[in-house]
Amino acid sequence: xxxxxxxxxxxxxxxxLRVLVVDDDLAWLRILEKMLKKxxxxxxxxxxxxxxxxxxxxxxxxxxxxISDVNMPDMDGFKLLEHVGLEMDLPVIMMSVDGxxxxxxxxxxxxxxxxxxxxxxxxxxxxxxxxxxxxRIHEVRDIESHEGIDEIQMMRYGSDQFDDWHLLSGHDLTxxxxxxxxxxxxxxxxxxxxxxxxxxxVVWTVDLHQKFVKAVNQMxxxxxxxxxxxxxxxxxxxxxxxxxxxxxxxxxxxxxLQKENDLKASFGGIKQSDxxxxxxxxxxxxPNSIKMQQNDSASGIYGMPGNKTLPQSVDQKIHESDLKxxxxxxxMETKKAPIxxxxxxxxxxxxxxxxxxxFGQLEQEVKYARFNSxxxxxxAWSQVPEVQFKQEHKIHHRVENGFNHLPLPxxxxxxxxxxxxxxxxxxxxxxxxxxxxxxxxxxxxxxNNFSSHQTIQVAPIGTATNLFPVQSESYAISFHTPAxxxxxxxxxxxxxxxxxxxxxxxxxQRNLISGNCSGFASxxxxxxxxxxxxxxYATNVELQNKESFNHNCPxxxxxxxxxxxxxxxxxYDYPWESMxxxxxxxxxxxx
Amino acid sequence: xxxxxxxxxxxxHTASMFHEGFLDGQFSQLQQLQDESNPDFVVExxxxxxxxxxxLLNELTRALDQKCVDFKKVDAxxxxxxxxxxxxxxxxxxxxxxxxxxxxxxxxxxxxxxCLQLVKQEYLLVKNKLETLFRLEQQILAAxxxxxxxx
Numbered sequence: 180x181x182x183x184x185x186x187x188x189x190x191x192x193x194x195x196l197r198v199l200v201v202d203d204d205l206a207w208l209r210i211l212e213k214m215l216k217k218x219x220x221x222x223x224x225x226x227x228x229x230x231x232x233x234x235x236x237x238x239x240x241x242x243x244x245x246i247s248d249v250n251m252p253d254m255d256g257f258k259l260l261e262h263v264g265l266e267m268d269l270p271v272i273m274m275s276v277d278g279x280x281x282x283x284x285x286x287x288x289x290x291x292x293x294x295x296x297x298x299x300x301x302x303x304x305x306x307x308x309x310x311x312x313x314x315r316i317h318e319v320r321d322i323e324s325h326e327g328i329d330e331i332q333m334m335r336y337g338s339d340q341f342d343d344w345h346l347l348s349g350h351d352l353t354x355x356x357x358x359x360x361x362x363x364x365x366x367x368x369x370x371x372x373x374x375x376x377x378x379x380x381v382v383w384t385v386d387l388h389q390k391f392v393k394a395v396n397q398m399x400x401x402x403x404x405x406x407x408x409x410x411x412x413x414x415x416x417x418x419x420x421x422x423x424x425x426x427x428x429x430x431x432x433x434x435x436l437q438k439e440n441d442l443k444a445s446f447g448g449i450k451q452s453d454x455x456x457x458x459x460x461x462x463x464x465x466p467n468s469i470k471m472q473q474n475d476s477a478s479g480i481y482g483m484p485g486n487k488t489l490p491q492s493v494d495q496k497i498h499e500s501d502l503k504x505x506x507x508x509x510x511m512e513t514k515k516a517p518i519x520x521x522x523x524x525x526x527x528x529x530x531x532x533x534x535x536x537x538f539g540q541l542e543q544e545v546k547y548a549r550f551n552s553x554x555x556x557x558x559a560w561s562q563v564p565e566v567q568f569k570q571e572h573k574i575h576h577r578v579e580n581g582f583n584h585l586p587l588p589x590x591x592x593x594x595x596x597x598x599x600x601x602x603x604x605x606x607x608x609x610x611x612x613x614x615x616x617x618x619x620x621x622x623x624x625x626x627n628n629f630s631s632h633q634t635i636q637v638a639p640i641g642t643a644t645n646l647f648p649v650q651s652e653s654y655a656i657s658f659h660t661p662a663x664x665x666x667x668x669x670x671x672x673x674x675x676x677x678x679x680x681x682x683x684x685x686x687x688q689r690n691l692i693s694g695n696c697s698g699f700a701s702x703x704x705x706x707x708x709x710x711x712x713x714x715x716y717a718t719n720v721e722l723q724n725k726e727s728f729n730h731n732c733p734x735x736x737x738x739x740x741x742x743x744x745x746x747x748x749x750x751y752d753y754p755w756e757s758m759x760x761x762x763x764x765x766x767x768x769x770x
Numbered sequence: 771x772x773x774x775x776x777x778x779x780x781x782x783h784t785a786s787m788f789h790e791g792f793l794d795g796q797f798s799q800l801q802q803l804q805d806e807s808n809p810d811f812v813v814e815x816x817x818x819x820x821x822x823x824x825x826l827l828n829e830l831t832r833a834l835d836q837k838c839v840d841f842k843k844v845d846a847x848x849x850x851x852x853x854x855x856x857x858x859x860x861x862x863x864x865x866x867x868x869x870x871x872x873x874x875x876x877x878x879x880x881x882x883x884x885c886l887q888l889v890k891q892e893y894l895l896v897k898n899k900l901e902t903l904f905r906l907e908q909q910i911l912a913a914x915x916x917x918x919x920x921x
Binding site: 297 | 795808846
């Protein structure tokens with residue numbers, strides 16, 4: 180099986196995984212080679228770090244994953260790790276005979292997606308493919324986001340947004356599909372409108388979303404579950420999966436809003452509409468308290484798109500950044516109607532950010548506060564509790580989960596993309612890219628109860644920032660709503676996105692704030708994208724912390740984009756869905 | 771010597787190595803990794819271990835012999851030796867490195883020197899035993915027998 184697998188590889192995945200092993204200890208090199216071969220992987224060995232880098236550069240797309248020893252004579256393993264992460268954006272696994280916590284921590288900080296202790300057993304090597312897979316699905320999501328954003332823009336301006344969304348949906352489906360493969364939970368066939376091989380994405384129109392939110396509220400956030408929602412909604416063609424993914428997004432959205440709210444609160448002047456925060460934010464607080472370790476140079480590794488990687492000062496920074504990100508989401512323009520009420524499309528896509536965050540109290544009016552550019556500066560994440568972000572692989576796990584699905588349209592993608600990259604090797608796709616369009620997102624989280632969650636593990640927020648590549652867009656987020664919503668989003672951080680986002684957030688935030696909120700012509704699109712992003716984010720987050728979301732964002736979203744991939748079956752009780760898609764009427768939701 | 775006898779000796783010898791802590795589970799792993807495509811896998815890896823270790827031990831001797839000992843370097847070598855011994859499961863060698871590193875930190879040349887002696891001793895012991903083991907294997911195979919699987 181030494182043949183290069185490209186597509187065959189995917190089919191037989193993980194067999195044929197192309198691994199590069201770097202270790203100066205020849206005995207180990209030999210052993211690892213043998214073990215990996217036994218796992219049906221394609222192995223290349225190297226005893227010098229420099230050689231390894233050359234090899235990687237030469238064969239840019241020739242490897243899937245790198246395993247490297249920490250102590251090497253010619254170059255520090257951590258350095259190699261950084262380089263690989265930055266240049267090639269491949270997952271890197273570190274190994275050493277020394278298992279001291281500080282070392283392991285360093286590894287993670289530098290972006291390692293795993294740290295193995297010698298002697299290494301076969302079973303440990305068998306599962307390394309998960310890191311590759313995770314990365315892939317994140318990437319797919321990112322790509323979709325990008326594409327989605329463009330489409331969202333179109334949609335915003337167009338009248339048949341729904342069509343556009345369907346377009347976008349297409350992307351999502353793919354990624355969603357991927358996820359499904361992994362999870363094999365979703366049954367493609369379940370997709371309501373999928374009649375063709377590529378399931379069509381369900382477009383969550385305002386109407387549909389409203390039905391959704393109604394159903395959710397009927398049951399109460401706490402008890403909400405996709406099946407029940409589906410039943411209550413009484414939409415024949417809708418599948419449980421559609422609802423699940425939408426719910427997930429919604430929850431993320433709510434949490435994000437919550438976070439934003441929190442953010443806003445910290446900024447002062449943020450008026451939060453009362454949101455019956457179910458404490459979504461708190462919930463979001465990813466139980467996983469992701470501890471973000473400061474990345475020294477790792478930030479680079481995380482590759483937050485475009486943004487300067489800010490050292491992920493965990494916790495605070497992240498929070499802030501998260502908040503900022505969220506904030507920035509809020510559209511500068513005043514279009515922001517509470518998500519659920521987004522009656523008019525002008526609602527910005529700030530929701531993107533929000534969705535990611537725990538849906539704090541998405542209660543019905545998740546309104547995005549509008550932040551002026553001044554806000555960014557002050558992200559005083561007061562609410563953001565110090566989230567310890569531990570950049571662990573699990574972070575990426577989480578993030579990946581969530582994001583993969585959300586094919587956020589346009590803006591969303593942007594946002595999402597960034598978030599998703601919790602893993603160190605996150606290929607940061609610069610948000611900028613995603614966000615080409617300045618979206619003025621108005622995030623008015625109206626979560627009253629966000630406070631409860633505010634445990635924001637702010638991680639998400641961080642990601643949120645990332646999500647919005649500040650560069651191109653500056654979203655002024657004005658949060659009127661209670662911060663809790665934001666907080667919720669912040670909790671998203673916990674998902675591990677923190678690290679990455681932190682860096683990104685800061686930059687993103689800066690950008691966002693100062694931004695160029697070029698105003699959305701049709702804020703809907705933006706908002707939706709924001710939402711979507713948030714959703715995706717949320718999704719990820721959700722995935723990670725299912726329990727954290729308890730937002731009661733009742734009608735945040737009028738329509739929840741169906742971007743939630745089916746894969747996301749979250750049974751969250753967050754009404755975030757509604758929140759997330761303020762612009763739902765646009766049918767932006769991309770499922 | 772007849773095959774049966776050789777095989778028995780092989781089994782006893784292997785068992786005692788494990789029992790006395792010269793080898794640990796890692797060695798069994800190596801034995802399991804060996805297959806038809808790599809019939810000499812274990813021997814190969816052990817040879818690499820021998821090479822690496824001898825080189826490191828020489829470096830260590832030299833480093834500790836200096837007027838002004840570079841403890842960082844010594845520590846690095848010991849760390850490498852530790853990694854190397856863990857590759858084949860040379861448990862006692864690995865354990866003897868443990869204290870060595872502590873003394874390096876304390877910059878205690880005398881103690882380091884003593885540790886080095888100990889490590890060398892352990893290394894020679896395990897080397898000897900492994901060579902005996904391989905010799906027995908060769909003899910068994912030469913006599914037409916098969917290597918008994920150890921549990």
